[in-house]
Amino acid sequence: MGNITLNKVVKAYGKLEVVHGIDLDIAHNEFVVLVGPSGCGKSTTLRMIAGLEDISGGEIHIANELVNDLPPRKRNISMVFQNYALYPHMSVRENLGFGLKIAKQPQNVIDQRVNEAAEILGLSSLMERTPAELSGGQRQRVAMGRAIVRHPEAFLFDEPLSNLDAKLRVQMRTEIKKLHQKVKTTVVYVTHDQVEAMTLADRIVVMKDGYIEQVGTPMEVFNHPVNTFVASFIGSPPMNLLPALIVSGAIWFDENTSIPVPSRLAPHVTEGQEVIFGLRPDDLTPEGHGIHDSGEGTFLELKIDLAELLGTETVLYTQIAGSEVQGKMFVPRDVTPGEVLKFRIALEKTHLFDAKTKKSVRIS
Amino acid sequence: MTSLHKRQVKAVLTWIATFILMIVMCVPGLWVVLSGFRPNREILAKPPVWIPEDLTLDNFAAIFGLSDAQVAIPVIDYFANSMIIAVTSTAIALLVGMSGGYAFARFRFGGKNALFLGLMLSRAVPGIALSLPVFIIWSHLGLIDAPMGLIIVYVALNVPFTIWLIDGFFRQIPKELSEAAQVDGCTRWQAFWKIEFPLARSGIASAGVFAFLTSWNEYALASQLTRSTDSKTLPVGLMDFTAQFTIDWAGMCAMAVIIIIPALILTFLVQKHLIAGLTFGGVKG
Ligand SMILES: Nc1ncnc2c1ncn2[C@@H]1O[C@H](COP(=O)(O)OP(=O)(O)O)[C@@H](O)[C@H]1O
Ligand SMILES: [Mg+2]
Numbered sequence: 001m002g003n004i005t006l007n008k009v010v011k012a013y014g015k016l017e018v019v020h021g022i023d024l025d026i027a028h029n030e031f032v033v034l035v036g037p038s039g040c041g042k043s044t045t046l047r048m049i050a051g052l053e054d055i056s057g058g059e060i061h062i063a064n065e066l067v068n069d070l071p072p073r074k075r076n077i078s079m080v081f082q083n084y085a086l087y088p089h090m091s092v093r094e095n096l097g098f099g100l101k102i103a104k105q106p107q108n109v110i111d112q113r114v115n116e117a118a119e120i121l122g123l124s125s126l127m128e129r130t131p132a133e134l135s136g137g138q139r140q141r142v143a144m145g146r147a148i149v150r151h152p153e154a155f156l157f158d159e160p161l162s163n164l165d166a167k168l169r170v171q172m173r174t175e176i177k178k179l180h181q182k183v184k185t186t187v188v189y190v191t192h193d194q195v196e197a198m199t200l201a202d203r204i205v206v207m208k209d210g211y212i213e214q215v216g217t218p219m220e221v222f223n224h225p226v227n228t229f230v231a232s233f234i235g236s237p238p239m240n241l242l243p244a245l246i247v248s249g250a251i252w253f254d255e256n257t258s259i260p261v262p263s264r265l266a267p268h269v270t271e272g273q274e275v276i277f278g279l280r281p282d283d284l285t286p287e288g289h290g291i292h293d294s295g296e297g298t299f300l301e302l303k304i305d306l307a308e309l310l311g312t313e314t315v316l317y318t319q320i321a322g323s324e325v326q327g328k329m330f331v332p333r334d335v336t337p338g339e340v341l342k343f344r345i346a347l348e349k350t351h352l353f354d355a356k357t358k359k360s361v362r363i364s
Numbered sequence: 365m366t367s368l369h370k371r372q373v374k375a376v377l378t379w380i381a382t383f384i385l386m387i388v389m390c391v392p393g394l395w396v397v398l399s400g401f402r403p404n405r406e407i408l409a410k411p412p413v414w415i416p417e418d419l420t421l422d423n424f425a426a427i428f429g430l431s432d433a434q435v436a437i438p439v440i441d442y443f444a445n446s447m448i449i450a451v452t453s454t455a456i457a458l459l460v461g462m463s464g465g466y467a468f469a470r471f472r473f474g475g476k477n478a479l480f481l482g483l484m485l486s487r488a489v490p491g492i493a494l495s496l497p498v499f500i501i502w503s504h505l506g507l508i509d510a511p512m513g514l515i516i517v518y519v520a521l522n523v524p525f526t527i528w529l530i531d532g533f534f535r536q537i538p539k540e541l542s543e544a545a546q547v548d549g550c551t552r553w554q555a556f557w558k559i560e561f562p563l564a565r566s567g568i569a570s571a572g573v574f575a576f577l578t579s580w581n582e583y584a585l586a587s588q589l590t591r592s593t594d595s596k597t598l599p600v601g602l603m604d605f606t607a608q609f610t611i612d613w614a615g616m617c618a619m620a621v622i623i624i625i626p627a628l629i630l631t632f633l634v635q636k637h638l639i640a641g642l643t644f645g646g647v648k649g
Contacts, residue, residue, distance in 0.1 A: 052543050072546040079547045085540035089562050099548035102558075146548070 001063050002153035002186035003028045004049060010057030011044050011210075019044055020210045021058060026154075026203075031180055031187045035197035036207035037233070042190040045207075046156050049188060051075050063153050078147035079156040082163065084139045086131040092118075092142050093127040099150045117145040120182060137168050144179065154186040161196065173199060194234050198222070206230050223349075228358045231278050231351060237315060240284070240325040242277045243355060246270065251277055251352070253321035259298045262347040268361040269352060275361065278351030281315065284327035284343055291330055292346035300343050302327075307335040318343075397624070399617035400424075407613050423618035437615075439622065441593040442601040447626075449511050449597060450579040453518035457575045460519070461526025462568060466556070468527065469534035480531075483524040491521060492584045499588055509591035517585055522575040529574070533567030534560065569637035577627055598623045 004026040011019035019041045026032045034042045047053040049060060051072035060067050067075050078099070086095050096117055100110045118124045121141045131139055140160060147155050160176070161169045177200055180187055191197055197204050198218045206213045206221060206229075214226045225231035231239045245252045246269045252258040261269060269275065283292060287299070306317040307329075314332035318325060327343060329335065352361045399407050401419045422431060429436025467473075468480060498517060499508070507513030537560055545555035561568075583599040590596045602619055605612040631638070 050543075050547060052546070071551070072543070073549045073551065077547065079544065081540045081544060083538060083540055085538060085544040087541060087545075087559055098545070102545075102549040102554065146544075150548070 001028050003061075003063065004154060004186060004188065005061040006045075006049075006058070007060070008058035009045070009048060009055060009060060011041070011048060011053060012056040017056075018210050019048075022207075022210075022212050024205060024212065024215065026186060026188060029184050029186055031189065031200060031202040032205060033189045033191060033197040033201035033203075034205045034207055035191055035194055035233075036213075038192050040207045041210040042192075042207055043158055046079075046158055046188060046190050049154075050077055050079050050156050076150075076153045077156055078150055078152040078154075079158070080143045080147050080160045082159040084131075084143040084160075084163075086139055086142055086146075088131055091128050091130055092123060092134070092145075095131070095142055096123075096145050096149050099146065103150075113149045113151075117149045120148070120179070121145045136164050137172060140164065140172055141175075144176070148179070148183050152185065154188060157187065157189040159191055160189075161191070162193075176200060195236065198234070204234075206233060208233075224360070224362075225278075225351065226360050226363060228276055228278070228353050231353070235280060237281050237326050239351070240279045240281065240320075240323075241353075242279070242320060242323050242325065244275050244277045246273045246275060251275070253277075253323075257300070257321040259300070259345060260347065261352075262296060262350055264348060265350075265352050265361060273361075274355035276353040276355055276358070278353060279325070279345065280349065281326040281328045283346040283349040284325065285346075286316070286327070286329050286341040287344050289329040289331055289333075290344055290346065292349060293344065296347040297344050298347055300345065301340055302343050303340045304335055304337055306337055316341075393624075396617050396620050399614060400621040401618075402614060404612060404614040407617075423614045424622075426615060427618055427622070437601060437604050437619070438593045439598075439601065439619065442596055442598045443622070445511060445593075445595055446580060446597040446599075446623075449514045449518065449595075450576050452511075453515045453522065453579045454572055454575040456515070456519045457522035457526045458568060458572050460523050461530045461571055461575075464523070464527040465530030465532075466534050466560075468531040470539060483527060487524045491517075491582075495585055495588045498585070502589060508589055509595045511595050513589050514579075514586060514595060514597070517589065518575075518579040518582065521582075522578055525578075526571040526575055529571040530564065530567055533564040537563050566637045569634045573631060573634055573638060576630060580623075580627055 004024075006022055006024040008021040008023060009019060010017065010021050022045065024032075034045060036042055044053060048055050049062070051067065051070060051074075055068050062075055062077065087098065090098065093114060096114045097110045100113060105113075115124070118127060121144060123138070123141055123145055126134065126138060126142075131142065134142065140163075143160070157176075161172050164172060173196060176189075180200075189196075189200060201218055203215060204218055204221045205215050208229055214221055214230045216224070221230060221234050225234060225239075228241055232241060242253060246261065247258065248271070249266070250258040250260055283290075285291070300320065302318040302320065304316055304318055305324075308315040308317070309332070312330070312332075314329040314335060316327040316329055316335065318327060335341070353359060354361055398416055400423055401421070402416050403418060403420060403422065406413050406416065406418055425431040427437050427439050468476065502508050502513050505513075507516070541559050541563070542552070542555040545559045546552060550558060581599060582597075583602075586597050586600045587603070590600055598619070602616055602623075605616040605619070
């Protein structure tokens with residue numbers, strides 16, 4: 001059973017604490033993605049699970065066994081590194097078989113498992129090459145092959161795609177997803193790219209400054225961010241965040257601009273409360289060009305500053321009460337800067353955060 | 365057209381410069397080697413005889429005591445001393461260099477930079493400046509005229525250099541390789557021997573050659589610390605050819621040839637590693 005449990009796990013380098021007592025339960029065969037800006041402690045957390053960093057406090061269990069004091073080789077995990085870490089002096093075949101050879105498996109077992117992994121990853125024709133003779137994508141595949149031959153309890157990935165160019169990255173992302181469907185195993189995957197997190201994860205763990213901000217399925221994290229950090233980090237283009245006041249049942253931006261409080265959020269706000277209004281560009285659309293045109297809505301006349309054509313949609317830059325915001329036009333027509341359009345705000349999809357705690361009003 | 369022309373001129377100039385440099389470096393060596401095969405009278409002839417007229421093995425025969433022309437030199441003893449001292453001190457310097465280099469490249473510890481700088485600075489002191497203190501201490505310890513005395517001195521002389529060179533090589537090897545090996549089932553020790561050591565081999569080989577040549581050729585300290593065939597090395601043995609009023613240049617040159625040969629063979633054997641080592645490009649992948 002490849003379940004992994006982190007219990008109040010702390011990491012400190014000397015006096016500097018970089019991971020502050022995090023709790024996390026990862027189920028057997030679950031694909032969990034740790035995502036967050038660079039320096040937030042994702043790699044450190046992953047390396048503590050792998051046993052490559054000492055744990056300064058708390059407990060880590062892998063397959064229900066306390067592993068705090070076990071070296072990496074006794075944890076039955078495998079890891080794919082950002083720079084792949086292929087052994088340069090060995091052929092692809094030797095790289096793949098290295099772990100099994102160290103474990104003193106008989107040669108026929110090694111051959112069978114190596115060939116099986118090579119088959120899955122399409123490496124069969126490259127077996128006698130050295131890593132220097134491979135392209136970036138091929139190296140990436142060898143690194144994954146080396147991880148799967150040992151049939152570990154869990155795979156750990158540390159930003160495995162960040163050294164690839166954009167096109168290959170998308171392709172390998174799909175391959176990793178397929179691989180997980182073929183080789184059912186627990187995966188802990190680290191990335192700073194929220195798109196990767198959204199597309200790959202069964203569950204996303206959003207981290208910031210050594211704390212976990214939110215854990216949830218991609219849909220939960222996208223639709224119900226618990227605070228402004230998660231709200232702005234997940235989704236692209238990012239969610240618009242506007243300061244506002246609650247005045248007599250309305251969200252008040254300035255003398256000229258206010259909109260009704262969404263009925264779903266009304267019970268959670270108090271008169272006079274300072275809030276931050278969260279609105280995804282997808283939910284701010286010119287009338288007739290939205291994806292949520294039914295349901296609770298309200299309208300605002302806004303002047304277009306800039307239109308960015310993406311083909312199936314156009315990103316519109318405009319302002320609400322002096323703050324820059326982005327909206328979207330689906331099934332787009334030509335828009336000229338300066339044009340004033342009637343925008344629909346899909347109120348049911350909007351968010352309110354307390355201005356002081358930055359937390360969603362639904363939980364604070 | 366003109367750019368092609370320019371490139372040709374440049375190639376020719378580079379070639380000529382290389383040629384002149386090679387002459388400057390090789391001719392003295394060649395002269396020594398040739399003189400080893402010539403009679404003393406031809407070497408000392410005035411005006412000089414440039415092209416040898418009379419090549420002979422008499423000088424070598426004399427050194428090994430096979431002719432009656434000269435007193436034999438205990439060259440076998442000197443050779444054995446040189447070998448024992450150079451090989452042992454190189455082996456120790458490499459062992460210390462590998463451990464130290466690895467520690468500097470991989471571990472964080474207090475005073476690391478100061479220690480490293482100190483090691484490098486110790487190289488700035490000319491060895492000969494240490495000869496008197498070493499002599500006094502060694503004479504108290506009974507290490508004068510003992511191979512162990514020279515071995516210790518040469519290890520001390522070589523260790524800063526081997527640490528520095530090997531540190532550079534381990535630094536080039538991403539630490540993730542050893543981590544990947546540990547995740548793959550290796551102990552730290554296995555990860556070192558199976559992954560990091562093979563990748564640093566070129567660097568270790570170059571460090572070894574440099575250490576060996578330093579010990580093999582060293583004269584100044586050896587001449588102070590040795591007395592007899594118990595510990596005299598080949599370079600010190602060269603002085604046996606000087607008498608009060610005469611110098612047997614021919615014999616000395618023949619002996620020099622004997623000194624050069626093992627160094628040449630060693631360099632030849634590891635030259636593949638040396639080139640890889642000196643160009644510092646062996647591990648990228
Ligand atoms: N060996 C170390 N010594 C001191 N601080 C470190 C060390 N390794 C990482 N850190 C710090 O720990 C924090 C988290 O690092 P890391 O886990 O690598 O971040 P991420 O992978 O999320 O980008 C960073 O602020 C980093 O500077
Ligand atoms: Mg990282």
